[in-house]
Structures are given as C-alpha cells and as structure tokens.
Amino acid sequence: MAAFRLGPEPRAMTTTFDMMPVAIVEGCYPDKFGVPRQPGLASSATARLVLQPPFDTADALRGLEDFSHVWLTFVFHRNPTAWHALVRPPRLGGNRKVGVFASRATHRPNRIGLSLVEIAGIERTPHPTIIIRGHDLVDGTPVLDIKPYLPWSDSVDNARAGFAPAPPPQYAVIYSEAARKTLATRPDGDALVTLINDVIAQDPRPAYHRGNTERLYGVRLRDIDVKFRETVLDGQCTLKIVAIDTP
Amino acid sequence: MAAFRLGPEPRAMTTTFDMMPVAIVEGCYPDKFGVPRQPGLASSATARLVLQPPFDTADALRGLEDFSHVWLTFVFHRNPTAWHALVRPPRLGGNRKVGVFASRATHRPNRIGLSLVEIAGIERTPHPTIIIRGHDLVDGTPVLDIKPYLPWSDSVDNARAGFAPAPPPQYAVIYSEAARKTLATRPDGDALVTLINDVIAQDPRPAYHRGNTERLYGVRLRDIDVKFRETVLDGQCTLKIVAIDTP
Structure with missing residues (x-):
C-alpha cells in the first residue's frame, strides 16, 4: 500500500530528546x-x-x-x-x-x-x-x-494480536502450612495473600524453567520474600508457596 | 485509599533520560x-x-x-x-x-x-x-x-473519561465549484477529497473561533493548501472548502 511522501528521500534525524521524570x-x-x-x-x-x-x-x-x-x-x-x-x-x-x-x-x-x-x-x-x-x-x-x-x-474492536492474542495462562497457587502461619502474623496478611496469588499465578519464571520441580524461587513483594516451587497436583502444574521470609 | 510505601519519605530522582528517534x-x-x-x-x-x-x-x-x-x-x-x-x-x-x-x-x-x-x-x-x-x-x-x-x-470496559467521554462532533463539509475543479485535475483527487473531509469535519479551528463566518482558514495537506470558511446551511454550522491552492 502506498502512502504519500513529501520528499523523494527518507529524512534522517540526529536530534535526541532529554526527558525528566514527572x-x-x-x-x-x-x-x-x-x-x-x-x-x-x-x-x-x-x-x-x-x-x-x-x-x-x-x-x-x-x-x-x-x-x-x-x-x-x-x-x-x-x-x-x-x-x-x-x-x-x-x-x-x-x-x-x-x-x-x-x-x-x-x-x-x-x-x-x-x-x-x-x-x-x-x-x-x-x-x-x-x-x-x-x-x-x-x-x-x-x-x-x-x-x-x-x-x-x-480501544479497537477486532484487533489482531499475533503471538499474544489472549492473556497468558494462570496457574493454581497453593500454600504450605508454614507460609500460612507467617502470613497470619501480618496485619496486611489478607492483602498479601491476594497480591501473592495474583503475582505467582502468572508464573514469573523464565519459560524454559517450566517443568522444573527442584528449583526454589524467591519473589520480593513489599517487604517480604515469597519462596515458591513448582509442584504437580492432580496431574496439573501448580505453584506452591513454600515459605514467606519477613524482615 | 492507602497504597504500600517501602520507605517513610517520597524519593526524588534527578536522573534524566536521553531518547533517540527510532x-x-x-x-x-x-x-x-x-x-x-x-x-x-x-x-x-x-x-x-x-x-x-x-x-x-x-x-x-x-x-x-x-x-x-x-x-x-x-x-x-x-x-x-x-x-x-x-x-x-x-x-x-x-x-x-x-x-x-x-x-x-x-x-x-x-x-x-x-x-x-x-x-x-x-x-x-x-x-x-x-x-x-x-x-x-x-x-x-x-x-x-x-x-x-x-x-x-x-482496552477497558466501562472506563470513565471525564470531559471527553465520546468522540468530538463532526461538521458537514461542502465544496465550492472552484475547489471541485482543482481537485479534478489531480491524479490523487479522490484520496484528497476523503482526507479533506476527514480533517475539516473535525473543525481544526480554535474553539473560540466557532461562529465566525468571516475568517478564511488554510490547512496544508500533502502538497496542497485547503482554504475553508464557516458557513450556515439549513441552519447548521457547515465548513465550506472555498479553494484549493496547488504548487
């Protein structure tokens, strides 16, 4: 498809733009x-x-x-x-x-x-x-x-989105008894559970780590460190919160 | 509503970021x-x-x-x-x-x-x-x-958009005989009419010029200069393409 061009040759721009955080x-x-x-x-x-x-x-x-x-x-x-x-x-x-x-x-x-x-x-x-x-x-x-x-x-109706046509899959998240106990001691425990579920359900690991049930991962959220590991539950890949480290 | 804050005081950032056109x-x-x-x-x-x-x-x-x-x-x-x-x-x-x-x-x-x-x-x-x-x-x-x-x-369903909840109104666009004639001489005449209609229908004038039927305005599109003026047709504010100046 042709688009109008004002000049015969593409123009170059060497200007750069200095941006400040607002x-x-x-x-x-x-x-x-x-x-x-x-x-x-x-x-x-x-x-x-x-x-x-x-x-x-x-x-x-x-x-x-x-x-x-x-x-x-x-x-x-x-x-x-x-x-x-x-x-x-x-x-x-x-x-x-x-x-x-x-x-x-x-x-x-x-x-x-x-x-x-x-x-x-x-x-x-x-x-x-x-x-x-x-x-x-x-x-x-x-x-x-x-x-x-x-x-x-x-917003656009009927937009095509190539390799990312839908939200990524969500994984089931379960908690160890130890993790539950630690969260129960926190005044913001309920909000933390919601945040942990949201974050871990997306599986933050690199794609090529999937299927690795050995490795332990740590995600820092607010001031806590969430340790989790892949586990298989009812034949499904599940992410288990093994422990919560607090300051 | 409270949001979590890691430190007691807001932080300042004096870094700036230099951006290059891609x-x-x-x-x-x-x-x-x-x-x-x-x-x-x-x-x-x-x-x-x-x-x-x-x-x-x-x-x-x-x-x-x-x-x-x-x-x-x-x-x-x-x-x-x-x-x-x-x-x-x-x-x-x-x-x-x-x-x-x-x-x-x-x-x-x-x-x-x-x-x-x-x-x-x-x-x-x-x-x-x-x-x-x-x-x-x-x-x-x-x-x-x-x-x-x-x-x-x-995209967000049911988003609230304050003072801009819907697209701006479109105005009717009409052409003088002279403008029609000039456009007919151009190989890209049909595409230009579509573009002129799209652009002028939005009324590019400053809001406080509305109602001024005296003043003539010029909009450059591609290599032409579109002259237009507000006119009243059937009691409706209409924008009339008075002339097209070509190179």
Whole structure:
C-alpha cells in the first residue's frame, strides 16, 4: 500500500530528546523478578505515583478524578540500555524470535514502557500523588508522562494480536502450612495473600524453567520474600508457596 | 485509599533520560494546524514510519504483520518545551482549565505523545518502513517507540473519561465549484477529497473561533493548501472548502 511522501528521500534525524521524570513509582515490587508482564494481570497491586519537582503541583492533576484509568509512559530504568533487533518473548516459550517492535520486551531502544492502570485515588497533600491499581511497575520507576485513557480512541474492536492474542495462562497457587502461619502474623496478611496469588499465578519464571520441580524461587513483594516451587497436583502444574521470609 | 510505601519519605530522582528517534514520520500533514486531535478521527490519513539508524533493520519488525495496530510513543517536536500545570482543552470550549495530566494537550512536560494507529503495510527494502493509517502525526515527527496493541491488556470496559467521554462532533463539509475543479485535475483527487473531509469535519479551528463566518482558514495537506470558511446551511454550522491552492 502506498502512502504519500513529501520528499523523494527518507529524512534522517540526529536530534535526541532529554526527558525528566514527572513522577516516581512507590510500589510493592522491589525487584524486577515477579513483576507482572502486563498491567491488569495483578489487579490487586497498588502503588503511589508521586509527582516530582518541578511538576509537583496539585493543579497538574485537576480533573483527573473524573477519569477511571491513565496511561503511564515510563522508563525500564533497571534494564541495560543494550537492545537487540530480535527478542524471545516468554509467550513463545523462549524459543521463537520476533522483532523488538513486534513485542513489548523490556530490553528495547530508549527502554520506554507503556502501562494502562486504574486510578484508585488522588492525594493533593503533602505531595501530589496518584494511587494506582493493577500496575506492573518496579518500585522506583521513573514515569515520563501521565495521560487519561479515552475509551473511544484507545480501544479497537477486532484487533489482531499475533503471538499474544489472549492473556497468558494462570496457574493454581497453593500454600504450605508454614507460609500460612507467617502470613497470619501480618496485619496486611489478607492483602498479601491476594497480591501473592495474583503475582505467582502468572508464573514469573523464565519459560524454559517450566517443568522444573527442584528449583526454589524467591519473589520480593513489599517487604517480604515469597519462596515458591513448582509442584504437580492432580496431574496439573501448580505453584506452591513454600515459605514467606519477613524482615 | 492507602497504597504500600517501602520507605517513610517520597524519593526524588534527578536522573534524566536521553531518547533517540527510532523512526521518523513521513506523512500528509506538513503543519500542526489541521492535524486530528486524536488518531483514528481521520481514518484515511496514511503515513510512512521509516526506521532510523541504528534501528533501521528489518529484523526489528519481524512478526509485526501478525498485529493490526501499534502504539507509537512520539515527541511533539514542533511544540515549545514550555509547559503549564493547567491547560484549556478545546473540548471544553477553551474556557475551563484542567490539569495537564488530566488532558492529552500537546503542551506538556517532555512533549510525549501517544497514538494508536492501524498497520496498513510493512516494507523491508530499501528502508524498513511501517505504513500506518488513521494517524494524527505532523510530517517529520520523531517516534521514540513502537509497540504492538494487545486488545486484552489495552482496552477497558466501562472506563470513565471525564470531559471527553465520546468522540468530538463532526461538521458537514461542502465544496465550492472552484475547489471541485482543482481537485479534478489531480491524479490523487479522490484520496484528497476523503482526507479533506476527514480533517475539516473535525473543525481544526480554535474553539473560540466557532461562529465566525468571516475568517478564511488554510490547512496544508500533502502538497496542497485547503482554504475553508464557516458557513450556515439549513441552519447548521457547515465548513465550506472555498479553494484549493496547488504548487
């Protein structure tokens, strides 16, 4: 298909753009490992999005309470700046390669991420802050822009989505007696169980680790360390919370 | 609503991030004036998205043909870098102010734009290029990232969208005999009529110019200059294409 071209030759641009964080994420994922691979998968996860100087005025948030969701443009700041033209999405079992621009891989040029999150609240003092829910952002993530979600402009009926046509499968999550006991001692125990279920059900392990029932994994959530292991229950791959390490 | 906070105090970040264009837009809108205020409003508008060195490898686009839409993160490079905490959206008639983060205004911190566009084709030689349709990007726009649209992650049922709950109204567009004649001389005349209808029907004028039937406006599309004026037809505000100036 032809598209109009103003000049005969493609143009080059050597300008670069210096971006400042407008907000910083304070959230429940201290590490990259375990962070949901898309927003909305862990719907219980909340975070604070604290505006940064010189953008930290409550005026900049005026009217945002009339919207239910926002887009966040952020930087995968904990990722190396190296990028590759081809990546191996976990959805393809880590075997097949696709182009970096045909994926949402975190290793990418400019390390730009995009997340659609729910607005759970807005605080104006002492620091202008948006409380967000269902996020997929590592604690400390710099956010470069915040825009309201417009349903009539931002959603497409019958879109084709290649290798990722549906949400990834969820796994059953079970708890050891020891893990249950530790959680029972926490005032935020119920919220933690919901968060652990959301996060572990997605199986944060690399695709090629599936089927390995020997190895023990650790995911940090808030201030706890969740130890889990694959186990087989009724012939089904299940993820078992073996222990909870607390500070 | 409370969200978990790891530390007692909000953190500050003074790091900035230097971004390189991964692609440049070659499109039908040489100027800012007339560009649709959201993608999808001018569904006929096509553009070429030409990958830039060092990202200009066809590998980076592998598998993208299996997706129908992409998100583009770009820079409003023709806008001043100045920003204001409060903006006056055209949707509110230019009277009411809302916070910059509750709007998609182009005058914003980091000048970051976000567009959902349809993939109309992919070219691999001589320059890796995505042909996009239904875009809202000025010719020459630097694109910082390209990501596939994921329907199960990127759309929300029953989202609330404050002051912009539905697409903006469309106006009737009529043509003078002179404009019709000029368009008939162009090999791309039919495509131009579709594009002109799409663009002018949205009324690109500032909200406070509505009702002014005196003033003549010019919108550049591709290599033509479209002159239009508000007129009243059957008691309805109508936009009349008065003349088409060609090179």
